[in-house]
Amino acid sequence: MTVAVSPDGMPALVLNADYRPLSYYPLSLWSWQDAIKAVFLDRVNIVAEYDHQVSSPSFQMRIPSVVSLKTYVKPSRFPAFTRFNVFLRDRFQCQYCGTREDLTFDHVVPRRLGGVTSWENVVAACSPCNLRKGGAMPSQAKMWPQQKPYRPTVQDLHNNGRSFPPNYLHESWMDYLYWDVELEP
Numbered sequence: 001m002t003v004a005v006s007p008d009g010m011p012a013l014v015l016n017a018d019y020r021p022l023s024y025y026p027l028s029l030w031s032w033q034d035a036i037k038a039v040f041l042d043r044v045n046i047v048a049e050y051d052h053q054v055s056s057p058s059f060q061m062r063i064p065s066v067v068s069l070k071t072y073v074k075p076s077r078f079p080a081f082t083r084f085n086v087f088l089r090d091r092f093q094c095q096y097c098g099t100r101e102d103l104t105f106d107h108v109v110p111r112r113l114g115g116v117t118s119w120e121n122v123v124a125a126c127s128p129c130n131l132r133k134g135g136a137m138p139s140q141a142k143m144w145p146q147q148k149p150y151r152p153t154v155q156d157l158h159n160n161g162r163s164f165p166p167n168y169l170h171e172s173w174m175d176y177l178y179w180d181v182e183l184e185p
Contacts, residue, residue: 010050011035012064013173017072019047021176025088025161035064044069048172065172079154081119088160089152090124095145102127108149110135119151 012035014028015021022028030038036054038044039061047066054063079085086105093100106125109115112135123145125133133141162177169177 010052010063010065013066013170013176014044015047015066015068015176016075017069019068019176022069022073022075023161024158024177025164027161027177030067032063035067036061038067039064042070047176050170050172065170066176075154077153078151079157085152085157086119086122087124088157088164089119089150090147091160091163093124094126094129095123095147095149096125096129096133096143098146099126104130106130106133108138108145110137113137120149123147123149 010032011029012032013021014030014035032050032054035044039046044064044067046064047068048064049062050065052063053060055061083105087103092103094103095106103124104127105122106129107115107117108121108123111117115121129143133143138144
């Protein structure tokens with residue numbers, strides 16, 4: 001059965017050559033067009049397919065739902081220092097009050113007192129807590145982060161990312177997303 005496919009529909013889960021997702025959060029997904037292009041360039045193996053297909057006058061193929069890279073990509077040990085990754089490390093919650101609303105980030109040791117913008121000095125904070133703490137040290141403001149800021153590994157972020165699944169998970173992806181969790185008897 002051939003159907004019209006929207007450009008935003010039917011993404012492919014991208015696995016490394018060891019069949020682990022390249023990334024859990026954000027989940028490593030390619031558009032169906034990029035997945036088909038990678039198949040033609042012989043860069044991936046098709047692991048699973050959707051029931052839908054695309055066709056041209058000379059060929060037709062089912063749309064890949066899971067692909068694995070043919071060449072292993074060594075993941076970096078430490079993730080980039082970005083606002084998003086700070087939020088992910090801190091599980092998208094203010095490290096002072098625990099809310100998940102209106103997040104920004106806070107320098108535990110304020111910059112005006114020599115604090116640097118680094119993994120070890122920045123935490124997720126909601127705007128009200130950030131304003132309340134201001135440029136004060138934690139002891140002055142009587143506000144301490146729930147966890148000491150640290151430089152996470154990629155594995156730390158992957159583990160945290162599993163707690164925030166994307167809005168859409170295709171059934172063909174499930175065996176590859178949670179392959180290292182304990183199986184039920």
